[in-house]
Amino acid sequence: MMNRFIRFIKDWTLPVAIMVGTACYLTFYWMPALDELGDWLSPVFDFLFPLFVFLTLLITFCKVDYHQLLPHRWHTGVLITQLLLIAANIGIIFWVEENAEQKLLWEAMLTCIIGPAASASPVVVGKLGGNISTMTTYVILSSLASTILIPLVFPILEPSAGVAFLEAFLVILHKVAIVLMLPLVLGWFIKHYLPRLQRWIASMPNLSFYTWAISLSITTGITVKNIVHSNATILLLCWIAVTTLILCFVQFLIGRGVGRLLGEEVNAGQGLFQKNTALSIWVAYMYLNPVASVGAGCYVLWQNIINSYEIWQDQKKVRR
16 A cells, blocks of 8 residues: 555656645635744745755756757757747737737746746656756756847836846846756766765655655745736636646647657657746746736646656556
8 A cells, every 4th residue: 555655656746746735825825823834934935945946956967967968959949949939929919919818818828938948857858768968958058048038028018017128137147047057067066076975866866856846846836826816817817727738738749749850859848848937937927917927837737747647658668
């Protein structure tokens, strides 16, 4: 019985993390007696979330072959595909500009397209047998591309935000550098100058996956909070949930298709569809209507359900 339970947790870690995050937030929301404890825990979770994201990346980067961090042709294919999707989405936003709810819907979808590849996507690629090094290179390239695109596009869509391009560019660049570049540099340092520590980290192949699951649980709680406190209509929230689910599958299938043509199906699929939703939620709050952040919040649930199914299928093949 215990072995089955442990296997279930291993196979469905990400959905379990989502359920835990949802249940924890709703418990505090529905029980006023826990308000004081919630106020005390809020800054704790604000500290833990970036810490676990940082640890996930650091553990992953300690296993990377830094000699393989070179551009690959599938990187170009996926980036061009992302640019085309962004251009099509922006065109639709200007087309429906007079309809506030439709504009919000498409802005919510834009946050799920324009965001960079998830910092944790090398973790999933590693679980699926893909190339962690080329995936890490793509995460860096995608983050730099989004650093330019987000401050360029969002102020045009919502001029009332009043944030200058250079200011927005530097703020996002700083955020990306802390989240991505610092653990990359530390991972390189540990690999080359602290080999014992690197071997100890490498001896636990699933460590980064479980630290990422903790981050996902916290992100889910934040997402549920955004939905509960949103001032949007139920119909609009449902439309955002449904359209981001469709978008998730579309980006996954297009990415896989591009990858098949360019020789990296697993990596290209994850690169286009698995997004850094934490950054997407943040930029939606900064530049767009806060309701648009619900799109990225829903997207994180859909992408991790797909990730869980992929990992489950892969583990079934391994057991056979």
